[in-house]
Amino acid sequence: MSKIAAVDFPEHWPNLLPTLLHLIPTATDPQLHGALKVLADLVEDSLSEDTFFSVARDILKVVYDVSINEARKTTLRALAVAIFRETFNIMDMVKDEHEAEVKGFAAEALSVWSPFFMDVMKKPLPPSVLVEGEGGGDQTDEWRGLIALKLQVVKTLMKIRTVFAQLLLPQSPVLFTATWEELSTIQNAYKNMYIDHDHQGRLEDADGLPYTLDWLVLEELDFLQSCLRAPPVQQELEAQLQANAGISNTPWVIDVMKLAVGYAQIPLEDEGLWDIDVNLFLAEETSVTANYTARTACGDLLIKLGEWLHQGALEGLLAYTKILFASEDSTWRTKEASLFLLTQLMNDFLYTDKSVSSELCGMYFKSKYDLS
Secondary structure, three states: HHHHHHHHHHOOOOOHHHEEEEHHHHHOOOHHHHHHHHHHHHHHHHHOHHHHHHHHHHHHHHHHHHHHHHOOOHEEEHHHHHHHHHHHHHHHHHOOOOOHHHHHHHHHHHHHHHHHHHHHHHOOOOOOOOOOOOOOOOHHHHHHHHHHHHHHHHHHHHHHHOEEEEHHHHHHHHHHHHHHHHHHHHHHHHHHHHHOOOOOOEEEOOOOEOOHHHHHHHHHHHHHHHHHOOOOHHHHHHHHHHHOOHHHHHHHHHHHHHHHHOOOOOHHHHHHHHHHHHHHHHHHHHOOOOOOOOOHHHHHHHHHHHHHHOOHHHHHHHHHHHHHHHOOOOOHHHHHHHHHHHHHHHHHHHHHHOOHHHHHHHHHHHHHHHHO
């Protein structure tokens, strides 16, 4: 149907879209699946700017009703959210010519969808797979479906922030907190699946929806650093910096370093590549476009922190590194991850011609010999 519609819609098949919008609310799950796929293709490939805005509210109402319907399969709800995200590509194309109208329409849509997005972000993953030592839950339909839905929500929020950054500013502190809490909650599950064991990651279903935990972690790390740049978030965190005696004594700075080091550990799969050929491993790791991982995303998170706090990011990392190396519970992976993040941060300082005080350099050199 999509292939025919690409040629015939709307000139020779004008009733296709109304038929889809009429069918979707009462369709069975298999019918809904097909209808959503055709609708997704129409929105992506066949709707002109003029056509879209004449039917936009009808499309958004239909996919919203599917998205919030907990009686529907979670993967179908995720597909509906993906269609909502695709509409922002059309808005992006026309916003320069009709800025006020398009921004008003986007704000109206977001006001309806925001509570749903927040509910999905706060919804916990099945508890049985969040316990260290348990795996295999990543293959259950419940696990896959909820991850797919969460992923589409985060990707949609990222898209909205890219196209209409101002719309998300008031909600950015709440979104930052929700993302932070989830990344903290699922860290043990991620460690168990990809660092301690070799679970298969980067999987997508037949509709192109990612559904494995590593994808979710990657998207949320990117969204976290995006929220970190939002002025309302920085104002709140800055207030906490002022309330504590120095950056290294501010709890959230140490917590960021702990989170980043945890996700920057080398996965078991990459460790195998390291053992086979370290040069091949290094070549793959430095090829960011080909191998953008949670480890790389954590490096980017530290770089963004360095752009804001400058030397303060190095001070915070040094404080946590000292804690890490002094602890008997630390592993070689966590220690290596902290040094990897230091390298990423220092390389960015070098590329951007930022200086580091001789006092801080001396503290790093002293710590290097103490830790050795």
